[in-house]
Amino acid sequence: MSIPQIQIHQQPSILSIVAELGSYSIEQPRAEQTIRSAPAKLDIRQPVSTLEVDQKRAWKAYNGGPALEMNQQIYSQLSSLFLQGIARRMQEGHQMASIHIPGNTIANIKGKAWDRDDFVEFRGPASFDNVDIRFDLQKAEYQYVEGSLEIDVQVRRPEVEYTRGRLDIAVQQYAKVEITPPSFEQWMG
Numbered sequence: 001m002s003i004p005q006i007q008i009h010q011q012p013s014i015l016s017i018v019a020e021l022g023s024y025s026i027e028q029p030r031a032e033q034t035i036r037s038a039p040a041k042l043d044i045r046q047p048v049s050t051l052e053v054d055q056k057r058a059w060k061a062y063n064g065g066p067a068l069e070m071n072q073q074i075y076s077q078l079s080s081l082f083l084q085g086i087a088r089r090m091q092e093g094h095q096m097a098s099i100h101i102p103g104n105t106i107a108n109i110k111g112k113a114w115d116r117d118d119f120v121e122f123r124g125p126a127s128f129d130n131v132d133i134r135f136d137l138q139k140a141e142y143q144y145v146e147g148s149l150e151i152d153v154q155v156r157r158p159e160v161e162y163t164r165g166r167l168d169i170a171v172q173q174y175a176k177v178e179i180t181p182p183s184f185e186q187w188m189g
Helices: 056-063 067-097 106-110 184-188
Strands: 007-011 014-019 023-027 032-038 041-045 050-054 132-136 141-145 148-154 159-163 167-173 176-180
Touching: none
Parallel strands: none
Antiparallel strands: 007 176, 014 167, 023 159, 032 148, 041 141, 050 132
C-alpha cells in the first residue's frame, strides 16, 4: 500500500532590473593668473681714469724746453758767464804781461787752437728718468637693485553636475506556491 503524498511546487518570483549608472560632469573654469614683474637693475659707473705723462724734463734735456724757459735760463746765467769771461781774459792778460817768466808766451797761453768761450748751458741733465708717468685708476661703482615678481592666482571652484541613471524594476514572474493534495483515489486505493 502506498502512502499518499502532497505535492508542493514553488515558483520563485523573477524581477527584471535595468540600471544605468549616473554620470558626473565636472568642469573647472581656468584659474586667472596675474603676473607682475620688475626686472633687476645693475648700474655700473666707471669714472674716467687719467694718465698723465710729464715730458718737460726730457724736452729740457733735448732742446732746452719751451722757448720762454730756455730764454730765462740763458738770461739768468749770462751775467755770471760774462763775468767769468772777463776774469779769464784778465788772467790771460796778466800772464802775457809777465813775459819775462818762461812759458808765458802768447803761444803757450792760447796755443794753436783758439777755443770758443763757454756758453750758457740751457739744457737739462740727460737721464732715463726724465719722463714722469702717473696713472690715476678709478674703481668702478656698482649698484644692484633687486627685481621683483608677484603672482596672483584666482582659483575657480569646480562645477560638479550629477545626472541620475535609469533604474527600472519590473516583475517578470510572480512567486507562487502550488500545493496538490493526493487524489482521492490514492487514499482509497
